[in-house]
Amino acid sequence: MLSHAHEIFLEVAQRLSFTKASQALFISQSAVSKQVKALEEHYKTGLFERLGGSVLLTPAGQRLYQKLLQAKQLQQELQQEMSELTPAFAPAVHLLIGASTTISLYVLPPVVAAWLRQHPQHQLSLKNRNSDNILKALLEHEIELGIIEGIHKVSNVTYTPLLTDEVVAVCAAANPLAGRQLAVSDLLSIPLALREVGSGTLAVLEEALEQHHLRLAALPVRVRLGGTEALKNFVRVEATCLAFLPRQAVLKELASGELVEVKIKDLFLQRKFNFIQRKGTENGGPYREFLRFTQRYYSAKE
Template sequence: MLSHPHEVFLEVAQRLSFTKAGQALFISQSAVSKQVKALEEHYQTGLFERLGGSVQLTPAGQKLYQKLLQAKQLQQELQQEMSELSPGFAPAVHLLIGASTTISLYVLPPVVAAYLQQHPQHQLSLKNRNSDNILKALLEHEIELGIIEGIHKVSRVTYTPLLTDEVVAVCAASNPLGGRELATADLLSIPLALREVGSGTLAVLEEALAAQGIKLAALPVRVRLGGTEALKNFVRIEATCLAFLPRQAVLKELATGELKEVKIKDLSLFRQFNFIQRKGTENNGPYREFLRFTQRYYSSKE
């Protein structure tokens, strides 16, 4: 088992912040500093460089970080193997999972609730970022399992399908476009509100437009917003803009009439939600179990 000071060091190294590490571990910043100082005294070298309000790993700190990541992986594998050999051995499990905005808000909550009900000894931390940043967090070992939109063609990552989602064009109820069917070319003259660069929702729109010979840069984009909820709230108020949002995110608003769907002829906006894992970690027991649990949960809804 990794010692408590090493666990604290890992958290600081991943976040490059003593404050954020303390918040994640539910301990004070001074307690974090004390544990890191104890390690620096033990190894007789500095592990972090303090640069104003930020910190960076020293060469020694980087070496320790890489070795501890390997040790953490071995520890998880050992716990898994011992659990299989000894049913009475049930260590507490803390899952580190990341998911893009749509998935975090609309896909995972019921799954997580059902999973934790069946596994009361488990804990789960969920990071909510756009797809690009979830992929980055996985590669930097901040999380052990991610769920994102699409495939990013990174050689160090394996992809496992979860479910298919549709992106739809919507507008405020007072917008005269509501309920109409438009040609794809009409988008060149309609004010748009879109997600930020790195969003899976934006990526599926850009790809579909490219298939129609239209570049995203040619569209009259009025605003870009980070996050599905921010974009949804904006388009409900701003009656002149059209927005593209996951159907999962606007089911309620379409049902109540707060938002209206706008059909775009010949524009197919479907994307696959995929689990992502670093190659070599696919058989990590708790994460494999959560992945399969989530797949079963949604296959039963079809």
């Protein structure tokens, strides 16, 4: 088991901030500094260099950080193997997971609830960001497992399929577009409300438009909103804009008639939800178990 001081060092090294580490650990900044100082005295060298308002790892700090990441991975694998050999051994685990907006809001909640019922000794923290930022959080060791939309072609990341989802064009019931079928070229003259850059939903739309030799920049985008709920709430009350949203996110609104799906001929908007892990961490016991649990949960619903 890693010592308390080493766990605190990892938090500071991952975030390069004593303040953010103390907030994540729910302890005072002075307590964080005290533990880091104890490690520096133990190793007889500085682990962090403070330059103005920035915190950087020294060469010794960088070496310690890399070795502790390896030790953490081995610890997780050992706990998993021991729990398989000895069912009575059930250590408390805190899972650090991140997911893009749609997945966090509409896909994961029932899975997390079911998982925690089966593993009452476990804790789980879920970060909700767009796909680009979840990938960044994974690479910066803020999380150990992510679920995002699409594949971002990063060489040191492993992708594992979860679900296929559809993005649909929707508008308010009072919008004159309601009930119409559009051609792709019609989008050149229709006011659009879209997600922010970095969103997986936006990336799917952009890719589909390219198949029709259309650039997103050529379309009349009136507003970009950060987050599925913000965009959904906007298009419900704005009777001129067309929005593109995950079907998972608008099932209730389509059923109630608040929103209406607008068909666009030959525009296919499907995207895949994928687990992401840093290469070499795929066998991390509790994360591998959570990944498989989630796959089974949704396979049973198909």
